Amino acid sequence: MTQQFAIGVDLGGTTVKTALIDAHGSIVAQSKLPTRAQENPAAVLEQIVHSINDVMLKAPGKKIAGIGVAAAGIIQNPGGIVKSPPNFKGWDVVPLGTELEKKFNVRVEVDNDANVAAVAEAKFGAGTAYPNFLFIIWGTGVGGGVIMNGKIYQGPYGGAGEVGHISIDYKGLPCNCGGTGCIEAYIGQRYLSKRTIERITSTAGSKIVEYAGGDPTNIEPIHISRAAEAGDPLAKEVLTEAGTLLGVALAGVMNTLDFRVTIIGGGVSAVGDFVYDAIQASTVKNVQKPLREGIRIIRAKLGNDAGVLGAAGMVL
Amino acid sequence: MTQQFAIGVDLGGTTVKTALIDAHGSIVAQSKLPTRAQENPAAVLEQIVHSINDVMLKAPGKKIAGIGVAAAGIIQNPGGIVKSPPNFKGWDVVPLGTELEKKFNVRVEVDNDANVAAVAEAKFGAGTAYPNFLFIIWGTGVGGGVIMNGKIYQGPYGGAGEVGHISIDYKGLPCNCGGTGCIEAYIGQRYLSKRTIERITSTAGSKIVEYAGGDPTNIEPIHISRAAEAGDPLAKEVLTEAGTLLGVALAGVMNTLDFRVTIIGGGVSAVGDFVYDAIQASTVKNVQKPLREGIRIIRAKLGNDAGVLGAAGMVL
Numbered sequence: 001m002t003q004q005f006a007i008g009v010d011l012g013g014t015t016v017k018t019a020l021i022d023a024h025g026s027i028v029a030q031s032k033l034p035t036r037a038q039e040n041p042a043a044v045l046e047q048i049v050h051s052i053n054d055v056m057l058k059a060p061g062k063k064i065a066g067i068g069v070a071a072a073g074i075i076q077n078p079g080g081i082v083k084s085p086p087n088f089k090g091w092d093v094v095p096l097g098t099e100l101e102k103k104f105n106v107r108v109e110v111d112n113d114a115n116v117a118a119v120a121e122a123k124f125g126a127g128t129a130y131p132n133f134l135f136i137i138w139g140t141g142v143g144g145g146v147i148m149n150g151k152i153y154q155g156p157y158g159g160a161g162e163v164g165h166i167s168i169d170y171k172g173l174p175c176n177c178g179g180t181g182c183i184e185a186y187i188g189q190r191y192l193s194k195r196t197i198e199r200i201t202s203t204a205g206s207k208i209v210e211y212a213g214g215d216p217t218n219i220e221p222i223h224i225s226r227a228a229e230a231g232d233p234l235a236k237e238v239l240t241e242a243g244t245l246l247g248v249a250l251a252g253v254m255n256t257l258d259f260r261v262t263i264i265g266g267g268v269s270a271v272g273d274f275v276y277d278a279i280q281a282s283t284v285k286n287v288q289k290p291l292r293e294g295i296r297i298i299r300a301k302l303g304n305d306a307g308v309l310g311a312a313g314m315v316l
Numbered sequence: 317m318t319q320q321f322a323i324g325v326d327l328g329g330t331t332v333k334t335a336l337i338d339a340h341g342s343i344v345a346q347s348k349l350p351t352r353a354q355e356n357p358a359a360v361l362e363q364i365v366h367s368i369n370d371v372m373l374k375a376p377g378k379k380i381a382g383i384g385v386a387a388a389g390i391i392q393n394p395g396g397i398v399k400s401p402p403n404f405k406g407w408d409v410v411p412l413g414t415e416l417e418k419k420f421n422v423r424v425e426v427d428n429d430a431n432v433a434a435v436a437e438a439k440f441g442a443g444t445a446y447p448n449f450l451f452i453i454w455g456t457g458v459g460g461g462v463i464m465n466g467k468i469y470q471g472p473y474g475g476a477g478e479v480g481h482i483s484i485d486y487k488g489l490p491c492n493c494g495g496t497g498c499i500e501a502y503i504g505q506r507y508l509s510k511r512t513i514e515r516i517t518s519t520a521g522s523k524i525v526e527y528a529g530g531d532p533t534n535i536e537p538i539h540i541s542r543a544a545e546a547g548d549p550l551a552k553e554v555l556t557e558a559g560t561l562l563g564v565a566l567a568g569v570m571n572t573l574d575f576r577v578t579i580i581g582g583g584v585s586a587v588g589d590f591v592y593d594a595i596q597a598s599t600v601k602n603v604q605k606p607l608r609e610g611i612r613i614i615r616a617k618l619g620n621d622a623g624v625l626g627a628a629g630m631v632l
Contacts, residue, residue, distance in 0.1 A: 074606065132472045146572070155574025156448045157606075165604050166568035168486045169497075170561060179567070179602045181485075245486060251495070252482035252565075253572055256462070258471025286495045288481050290390065290473075 005062040006316045007052055009069040010116075010307030011044075013037050013087040018051035019308035020059050023316055025124030027305065029058035040090045048096075049103055066107035066315030067100055070116035070307045077158050080110030109314040113137070113307065114161060115152050117300070118145025120310030121263050122152075125301035130261045134253050135300070136163065138246070139266035142184040146257070152314070164188070166249045183249040187242040189268060193219045196238050207232035225271040236274065243275040247282025247297075254287045254295065265300030321378040322632045323368055325385040326432075326623030327360075329353050329403040334367035335624035336375050339632055341440030343621065345374035356406045364412075365419055382423035382631030383416055386432035386623040393474050396426030425630040429453070429623065430477060431468050433616070434461030436626030437579050438468075441617035446577045450569050451616070452479065453582035454562070458500040462573070468630070480504070482565045499565040503558040505584060509535045512554050523548035541587040552590065559591040563598025563613075570603045570611065581616030 003023055010017040012035060019030040031054035036043040052067065073085030080097015097110045111119075118135035121127040127135070131150045137143040142164030146153040153160050164184035165177050172181030173191075185191055196208060197216050203209045207227035212218040227235035250262050262283070264276070280297040287295060302309055319338060326333040328351060335346040347370035352359040368383065389401030396413015416424045427435075434451035437443040443451070447466045453459040458480030462469040469476050480500035481493050488497030489507075501507055512524060513532050519525045523543035528534040543551035566578050578599070580592070596613040603611060618625055 144572075156576075157574050159604075159606060160572065160574035162571045162574070162604055163568075165571050165602075167484060167564050167602055169488075170484045170564040172485075177604055179604075180564075248483050248486040248497075249568075252479075252568055255478045255481050256460075256476065256569055256572060258473050258476035258478075260472075286481075286483055288475075288478055288493055288495075290475060 004065045004316060005059075006065045006312040007055060007067045008308035008310070008312030009048055009051065009067065010311060011035065011048065011069055011071045011085075012307075013072070013085075016044075016047050016051045017308055018048075018055050019305075019312065020055040020062065020064075021309060021312045025309050025313070027308070028062070029055040030308070031055050031058070037088045037091075041088070041094050044088065044091070045094075045096070045099060048100070052100075052104065064106055066109065067104060068116070068311035068314035069096060069100070069108070069110040070113050070311045071096065071110055072113060075110055075112050075158050077110070077154060080108055082110060107315050109311075111152065111154070111311075111314060114143035115145040115154065116310035116314065117265055117302070117306040118147050118161070118263075118310070119152050119313045120302050120306040121265065121300055122147045122150060123313040123316065124309050125306070126263045126298050127261070130263075132257070132259050133261035133263055134161070134163070134250065134257070134259055136246075136250075136262060136264045136269075137266035138187065138264055138268040140189045142188055142246075143266075148257075163249060163253055166252060168245055168248045183246060186245050187268075189221055192221050192224070192238070192242055192268070196224055196234070199234060199238065206234065208235050221268045222270065225275075228274070229272050239271055239275045240278045243278030244282040247279045247284075248286050250279065250283045250297070251286030254283065254291055258291070260291060260294035261296045261298065263298045263300050265302070265306065269300055320381045320632060321375075322381045322628040323371060323383045324624035324626065324628030325364055325367065325383065326627060327351065327364065327385055327387045327401075328623075329388070329401075332360075332363050332367045333624055334364075334371050335621075335628065336371040336378065336380075337625060337628045341625050341629070343624070344378070345371040346624070347371050347374070353404045353407075357404070357410050360404065360407070361410075361412070361415060364416070368416075368420065380420075380422055382425065383420060384432070384627035384630035385412060385416070385424070385426040386429050386627045387412065387426055388429060391426055391428050391474055393426070393470060396424055398426060423631050425627075427468065427470070427630060430459040431461040431470065432626035432630065433581055433618070433622040434463050434477070434579075434626070435468050435629045436618050436622040437581065437616055438463045438466060439629040439632065440625050441622070442579045442614050443577070448573070448575050449577035449579055450477070450479070450566065450573070450575055452562075452566075452578060452580045452585075454503065454580055454584040455582035456505045458504055458562075459582075464573075479565060479569055482568060484561055484564045499562060502561045503584075505537055508537050508540070508554070508558055508584070512540055512550070515550060515554065522550065524551050537584045538586065541591075544590070545588050555587055555591045556594045559594030560598040563595045563600075564602050566595065566599045566613075567602030570599065570607055574607070576607060576610035577612045577614065579614045579616050581618070581622065585616055
C-alpha cells in the first residue's frame with residue numbers, strides 16, 4: 001500500500017495554518033497565511049484554498065486522502081457548515097466543507113477546535129492507547145470533545161462534548177451562559193485570575209504578583225502556575241481547588257459515558273503535576289465505585305500543532 | 317417477510333417474568349414463575365429455561381429472533397455475564413447469556429434493568445420518535461440508560477448511563493457511594509421521603525401525612541405526589557424542588573451528549589405534570605443556549621411490562 005497523506009487546516013481568526021501530514025502525524029509541508037477574517041467569507045475561502053495549494057506545491061506527487069478543517073463557531077455536519085465564527089466579518093452561515101470538496105474533489109471534514117484537538121490526541125498524541133476518552137480544552141473557557149471507539153462523537157447536532165457548562169453547584173456562581181455553577185465559571189482562565197486577585201490580601205511577598213510583573217490586574221493562570229511551582233501557598237491553593245472542582249464535573253461525565261480517561265489540553269493545562277493529581281483524586285472520589293481504579297487524568301501531548309494534526313487526522 | 321418474534325425475560329429477585337412478543341411490542345404469550353433466587357444459580361437458570369419453554373409452548377410455531385434478558389447487578393458483555401445480583405444466593409459470576417445460547421441455539425442479549433427499560437421506551441414506548449435520548453429510572457435510586465442512534469449505548473465496560481451519581485453540589489449532601497452532592501442523594505425515593513418528613517412542622521392538616529395513613533414515617537413519594545395534586549403546599553414545594561435539581565443534572569448530560577430528550581420512568585415518575593414542568597424549566601435554564609429550544613422531558617409510557625418488552629426489543 002502506498003502511504004497516505006492528508007491536509008489539515010487550522011482556521012484561526014488571524015492566521016490560516018495548513019499542513020500536509022503523513023499517516024504517522026509527521027508534518028511534511030506547511031503554510032501560514034493571514035485569514036483576512038475582517039474582509040468577507042470569499043476572502044477567507046481564497047486564503048484557505050491558497051494555503052492548501054501552497055502545501056501541495058511544497059510536497060508534490062503525494063496522494064491526498066482528504067482535507068480536514070478546524071474552525072471556531074458552531075459546525076453543522078454533514079456539509080461542514082460553519083455558523084457565526086467569532087471575529088469573522090460578514091460570515092453568517094458558510095458551507096465550508098462543500099465549497100472545499102468542489103474545489104479539490106477530495107473528502108473534506110470540518111469540525112470545531114475542541115473536537116479536532118481531541119482527534120489529534122487520539123491519533124497522534126496522549127490518547128493513542130485509549131479508544132474512549134474525554135478531551136478537555138482548559139483555557140479561556142472549558143470546552144471538550146468525546147472520543148468514542150477511536151472516533152470523535154459529534155452528537156446528533158454536532159455539539160457534543162460541551163462539558164464547560166456542567167454545573168457543579170446548583171446554587172453556585174452565575175455563568176455567562178445563563179446557567180448556575182458551571183465549571184467554566186470557576187476555572188475558566190478569566191474566572192481563575194479574577195478569583196485569585198480577590199484572594200490576594202497583600203501584593204507584598206506574593207510570587208503570583210511578582211510573576212505578573214508587579215500588577216495584580218495582569219494575573220494569568222501561567223503566573224499562578226509558576227508561583228505555585230516556586231512554592232507560593234495561595235497559588236497552590238487556588239490551582240488545587242480548581243483541579244478538585246474540575247474533577248467533580250469530570251466524574252459526572254465518566255459516570256454517564258462509562259469512561260475512565262480524560263486528556264487535558266488548552267492554555268491552562270500547562271499547570272504543574274500537582275494540579276493533575278488534584279483532578280485525579282477528585283474524579284476518583286466522585287465517580288461510582290466500579291470506575292475508580294481505572295480513572296486516568298492525562299496531560300495532552302500536542303501543543304500548537306494539535307489543530308492541523310487533528311484536522312488532517314479526521315480524514316486519515 | 318414472515319413476522320419476527322422474540323422472547324423477553326425480566327429476571328427479578330422474586331419472579332421471572334417471560335413474554336413472547338411480536339415486532340410491534342404486543343405480548344403474544346407470557347409466563348410468571350418464582351425465581352428461586354434463595355437456592356442457587358442452577359435453580360434460577362432452570363426457572364428461566366422453564367419459563368421460556370412455557371411461552372414457546374403457549375404460542376407454538378413462531379420464528380424466534382432471539383432471547384433478551386433484563387437482570388439486576390453488573391452485566392458484562394459480550395457473554396451476558398451477570399455479576400453479584402443483589403439477593404441472589406451463591407451467585408457470584410454467571411455467564412447467563414452463553415448458557416441460554418447453548419440451551420436454545422438463538423441469539424441472546426443480557427443487560428441491566430435500566431438499559432432494558434430504555435430499549436423498551438425506544439422501541440415501543442415514549443421514545444419511538446427519538447433516536448437519541450437519556451432514559452432515567454427515578455425510584456429508590458436514580459439510574460439511567462443512553463439511547464444513541466436508536467440503540468442502547470453500553471459504554472466500553474457496560475456501565476454507561478449511571479447518571480444518579482452526577483454531583484449537583486460539590487459541597488452538598490454526602491451520598492452512599494462516597495461522593496458528594498450526587499443527585500440520587502437529593503431525589504432518590506428514600507431521600508425524598510426523609511427530606512419531606514424533616515420539613516413537616518406539624519402533622520395536623522398535612523395532606524402528605526394523611527395520605528401516608530397518619531404516620532409520617534411511612535411517607536413515600538406517591539403520598540407526596542397525591543398530596544401535591546390535592547393542593548398541599550409543602551408537597552408541591554418538595555417535588556418542584558426535586559424536579560429542579562434533577563434538571564441541573566440532566567442539563568450536564570444534555571450538554572455532554574448533545575441530546576435534547578429525556579424520558580423518565582421508575583416508581584417516582586408517576587408524579588404530577590407540574591414536576592415534569594419543573595424538570596423541563598430547570599434543564600432549559602442550565603443547558604447551553606443552542607440546546608434550549610429542543611429540550612423535552614417526557615414521561616415513560618411503559619410500566620411493569622418495560623422489562624419483558626425491552627429485553628425482547630434488544631434482539632428484535
